[in-house]
Structure formats: C-alpha cells, structure tokens
Amino acid sequence: MAATGPDAVYAALSADDEEVQRPMEIESMCMQCEENGVTRLMCVRIPYYKAVILMSFECPHCGFHNNEIQSGEACQEHxxxxxxxxxxxxxxxxxxxxxxxxxxxxxxxxxxxxxxxxxxxxxxxxxxxxxxxxxxxxxxxxxxxxxxxxxxxxxxxxxxxxxxxxxxxxxxxxxxxxxxxxxxxxxxxxxxxxxxxxxxxxxxxxxxxxLGLADDDATESTDNDDPVAEEWKSYDEVKHEILHFDTDCPNCAAPVKTLMKPTDIPYFDTVIVMATTCDRCGLKTNEVKAGGAFREQGCKIEVTIEEPVDLARDVLKSDTCGLSIPALDLEVGSGALSSRFTTIEGLLNATKEQIEQQSKFFIGDSASSDEKTNLAALFQAFDDIVSLKRKDITIVLDDPAGNSYVQSLTAPLDDNRLVKTFYTRTFEQDDELGINDMKVENYGELDGIQEEDEENEEQIIA
Structure with missing residues (x-):
C-alpha cells in the first residue's frame, strides 16, 4: 500500500532511491519569451531542518532558466x-x-x-x-x-x-x-x-x-484583552536584552555595572547569566543562576569520560550542586565552586585551580612529604583525565535543588555515558535549602495564632 500523509510527499534527500527523488515536470509559460517551458518540482525534507519545495524552470526556446525554493512549512510562531x-x-x-x-x-x-x-x-x-x-x-x-x-x-x-x-x-x-x-x-x-x-x-x-498575516491598514493594538500574550511578548523581549544593574565591586568597592541576560538551554530550562567587570582593579566575575524554582526532586548526574567529545559537554553547575570523582576519592562541596556554565574540561580545570589555591594555605614548608606527594599525584590525575590518559573516569554532580545540567550527546534519545537519577530530598537537605522554613499556605491560621499569642502576652504583662 502506498504511503500517505506528509511523509509521502516530502522525502528525505537520498542518492539510493531514484524513484522517490524523481522530480515532477509541469509545462508552464516562459515569462521571458512567452513560449512554453518546463517547470520541475521536487518536495524534499532537509535533515535536521524542515520540508522544502525545490523548483526549477527552463525554456528551450530562449534559454531562460530560473530556480527557486519555497518552504513546505507554515510560518512559525516567532x-x-x-x-x-x-x-x-x-x-x-x-x-x-x-x-x-x-x-x-x-x-x-x-x-x-x-x-x-x-x-x-x-x-x-x-x-x-x-x-x-x-x-x-x-x-x-x-x-x-x-x-x-x-x-x-x-x-x-x-x-x-x-x-x-x-x-x-x-x-x-x-x-x-x-x-x-x-x-x-x-x-x-x-x-x-x-x-x-x-x-x-x-x-x-x-x-x-x-508575511500577509495582517491587513495593510492594521495598526498596533493598545487593548489588554489578552494578558497572557502581552506577558509572553514582554518576556520574549527581555530574553533578547542585556540588563544593566549598578553595584559595587566586591574587591575594591568601586561602582561597576553587572550585566544580566536570560538564555534557554536546549532540553533543560531557562538560566540567568551574570557578569561583572571592574575597570579599576580588573576583577572579572561571571555567574549562572537557575531561572526557575527548586525542583520537586533532587538530581544526581553521572557522566563517564571516554572520548574527547565527553570533555566538551556543556555543564551548568548551580550553587547547590556538589561534585565528586570516585576514582580519585575526591569530593567537592556545593560551596567550594560558584555556579557556572562551562564544559566538563572547564569544570575539571576550575576544580584543580580551586584546590591549588587552597593548598597554598595548608601545604607549606612544614608539611610532610607524603602530603606533598599526594597533592602532586592528585594534580597529575587531573591532567591525565583532561588529556584522556585515564579513561572510564566518572564525574558525579549531585544537586538537591535539581537545577544542574550536563549536555546529552544524543538528546532527546538516551545517552549511554550519561546517567540521571532523581531522588527525594532528605529533611536535612530541605533544611539546607530553606524549604522547611517556607510556609506557602494557611496564612489565616498563622495570623490567628499570632493574634492569640499577642493577647496572651498582654494578659501576662497586665
């Protein structure tokens, strides 16, 4: 039975199936000499894109020829x-x-x-x-x-x-x-x-x-009959603007501007990128914040490094995310590295630099030779991972808030070197995130209890 639907009209470009790729020929008038020429049409689907209609006209009388493409898709929403x-x-x-x-x-x-x-x-x-x-x-x-x-x-x-x-x-x-x-x-x-x-x-x-989607005499509407559309329009405009905030440099207290811009990460969420540069002392800082609320569950991400492409994976590490490398017996808490949007290689280099800076304070001339040897071996292990001399190394990102992300190489399909595990947070984790102290319902009951406590306190004082 012959295929029906859009796929029967728009076939993927292929050199193997000549029958599918044969163009349709239509006799049509030449706009140059007004004789009859031939228009050839072929409907194809471009890989990783959309359906298009290829058109080619040729006139055997005057030699005029032309080719054109038209989209086989409707106009997109944006x-x-x-x-x-x-x-x-x-x-x-x-x-x-x-x-x-x-x-x-x-x-x-x-x-x-x-x-x-x-x-x-x-x-x-x-x-x-x-x-x-x-x-x-x-x-x-x-x-x-x-x-x-x-x-x-x-x-x-x-x-x-x-x-x-x-x-x-x-x-x-x-x-x-x-x-x-x-x-x-x-x-x-x-x-x-x-x-x-x-x-x-x-x-x-x-x-x-x-595009012909509005009348030529149409004007901008000033009514607010559709608040959802107005809200979406303003949010879409903000996403394409870089916002400026006046603040003070944390290093020299000079007045500086912090730049902020929301951006979308494919297959994840919206994040807010912030950057600050001080012209007086040269301090440069950048930070990434999640654009949404805490997730209902925490997320544990395990990524295995086997090929160079694994080191190039994009990584979003939030403030609440901890990092560990079981093969090196290394665990870095959530407060050690600030939130950042980088790659696996960049995250490893940042972790190494953080340890090197901290080691200057607790590894001095009085340190034992074993401590210095272990630290040197740890730094060498980082270099071996980045150069892929050590393979099958697993990096674990554990974020109780669920706002961290590691790029999948096969999204939206499963990635065999990327494992995500969602879990229910413990009471201690909710306490660290401040969730236990949040009260978002039954405010009337709280107000009644507070008024009763105030009345009892006044009676005691009287």
Whole structure:
C-alpha cells in the first residue's frame, strides 16, 4: 500500500532511491519569451531542518532558466535570527536555507541584502557571497562606460567580498527571517554549534504585514484583552536584552555595572547569566543562576569520560550542586565552586585551580612529604583525565535543588555515558535549602495564632 500523509510527499534527500527523488515536470509559460517551458518540482525534507519545495524552470526556446525554493512549512510562531562567525573553510561550506522574506547582513563590509530582493534558495555560506559578486559584476562593462567612478567602487567592494571568501580575517553572517523557516547547517548536529547562535523573536507589525498575516491598514493594538500574550511578548523581549544593574565591586568597592541576560538551554530550562567587570582593579566575575524554582526532586548526574567529545559537554553547575570523582576519592562541596556554565574540561580545570589555591594555605614548608606527594599525584590525575590518559573516569554532580545540567550527546534519545537519577530530598537537605522554613499556605491560621499569642502576652504583662 502506498504511503500517505506528509511523509509521502516530502522525502528525505537520498542518492539510493531514484524513484522517490524523481522530480515532477509541469509545462508552464516562459515569462521571458512567452513560449512554453518546463517547470520541475521536487518536495524534499532537509535533515535536521524542515520540508522544502525545490523548483526549477527552463525554456528551450530562449534559454531562460530560473530556480527557486519555497518552504513546505507554515510560518512559525516567532521569527528567527541566526548569527554565524565564519572562521574556517568548513564554515563556508555550510548549507544555508532562506525564504524570500529573509534579509542577510555582513557587518564587516556593510553588506545588507534586504527582504524580497532575492528569491528563496538553498545555497551555502560561500554561495551567498558568490551570488552578490556575480550580480554586481554582471553590468560592470556597461557601467564603466556610463559611470566609471561607481564601477571602480563596485570593483573595490567585490575585492572585499573575495577577501572574505579567502578567509583573510573572520567575518560575521547575520540571517534574519520573520517566517522562522531559515537554517544554517551545523557540521556536528549532536553538539552545540560554537560559532553559530540561533535566537527567536516576536514579529513586529511591519513584518506581520510583510508575511500577509495582517491587513495593510492594521495598526498596533493598545487593548489588554489578552494578558497572557502581552506577558509572553514582554518576556520574549527581555530574553533578547542585556540588563544593566549598578553595584559595587566586591574587591575594591568601586561602582561597576553587572550585566544580566536570560538564555534557554536546549532540553533543560531557562538560566540567568551574570557578569561583572571592574575597570579599576580588573576583577572579572561571571555567574549562572537557575531561572526557575527548586525542583520537586533532587538530581544526581553521572557522566563517564571516554572520548574527547565527553570533555566538551556543556555543564551548568548551580550553587547547590556538589561534585565528586570516585576514582580519585575526591569530593567537592556545593560551596567550594560558584555556579557556572562551562564544559566538563572547564569544570575539571576550575576544580584543580580551586584546590591549588587552597593548598597554598595548608601545604607549606612544614608539611610532610607524603602530603606533598599526594597533592602532586592528585594534580597529575587531573591532567591525565583532561588529556584522556585515564579513561572510564566518572564525574558525579549531585544537586538537591535539581537545577544542574550536563549536555546529552544524543538528546532527546538516551545517552549511554550519561546517567540521571532523581531522588527525594532528605529533611536535612530541605533544611539546607530553606524549604522547611517556607510556609506557602494557611496564612489565616498563622495570623490567628499570632493574634492569640499577642493577647496572651498582654494578659501576662497586665
């Protein structure tokens, strides 16, 4: 029986199944010579992205040809902005998908490609520069005869684009698409892309009109009939802003500004990143706070280090999280390391540095040779773990508040080197977190007891 539904229309790109990948051919009129040409359509699903419709037209009479791409998905709830830092040849080969409503910007050369100036397409990062260069060079011969000065400036600009393609210096590509259907390929989709930032935003009225989702004469609504939508809009706007707070430097007491920004961790939660820099004494601090409340259960995370990719896992360690390495008989309490968002390797290096700083106070000239030898062996063990000379080492993060996180390499599937265990907190753990002292219900009873105690106290005094 033939397959039905969306999957029957949109097939994954494959070189093995020619029958599925055969395009549909439709006779259509050429817009150049008004003769009949052939339009070819193929509906495909791009891996780790969405469904798209590839279209190609060719006229055998005048030779005119054109190709275009349209999204097979509906407009997303929010627009998407992708910022890519291009540093290597692999970045130039990244696949890029954009709709006709997308705009592209390269700040280093002040290049802006506005929306609807180009058709939707599937290309590469290098292909974006090639298309701009080709379009500018197409009329240069005629332009040199009419306006030699403008032709010279265009030649200089094309030379700048060629330098970007040669990667003489890193450059930035910004892709802004109000449809939310843009895409830049991640070379390693199982891990966070270190040079690509994807963010989502709330479309303004002009972009909504551009997509045809609002009437051309529509205006901004000022009523508050939908408080939930208003709350979500304000929260979404805050997530894309860096907030500034005036405070004092903890080292020299000089006035400084603390920067704070909420950010979303995939498959986890929202966290708040804070950073402070003092221009007077040079102190730099950064801290990460959980954006939510204490979880109903504590969480114990065990990650085994076997490959280099394990050292690159993202880690969020909260203030309430303790760390232990059973193979080294090492246990670090929750207060030893401040909250931070780092990697497994960064967490190991921070733990080593913390021990080295503390050892200066309790390991001096009077210390025994055994104490110094044990400490040196511990530092060497940290170096062996980071260099993967010692494998099958397990790092345990125990957070009673449940607000710590270690990146999974196979999310949302199970990771065989990452084990999460949820448990019920003990009375002592709730007491350390201050949960036992929280009273969130039956306030009327508390008020009545307090009034009765005050009356008894007045009678005793009388």
């Amino acid at each position: 627009g998407t902005e992708i910022v890519l830092k291009v540093k290597e040849q692999a970045d130039l080969r990244r696949q890029l998908v954009k709709s006709e409503y997308a705009s592209i910007e390269v700040p280093e050369v002040e290049l802006v490609i506005p929306a609807k100036s180009q058709p939707a397409e599937v290309t590469t990062v290098e292909g974006v520069l090639e298309r701009v260069t080709s379009a500018l060079q197409s009329e240069q011969d005629r332009r040199r005869l009419i306006d030699a000065e403008s032709a010279t400036k265009i030649d200089e600009f094309c030379a700048k684009l060629n330098r970007l393609r040669e990667l003489e210096e890193p450059w930035t590509l910004k892709l802004h698409d109000p449809t939310g259907n843009c895409f830049i390929q991640n070379p390693d989709p199982l891990h966070v892309d270190p040079r690509c930032i994807v963010s989502h935003y709330h479309r303004d009225l002009e972009e909504t009109k551009l």
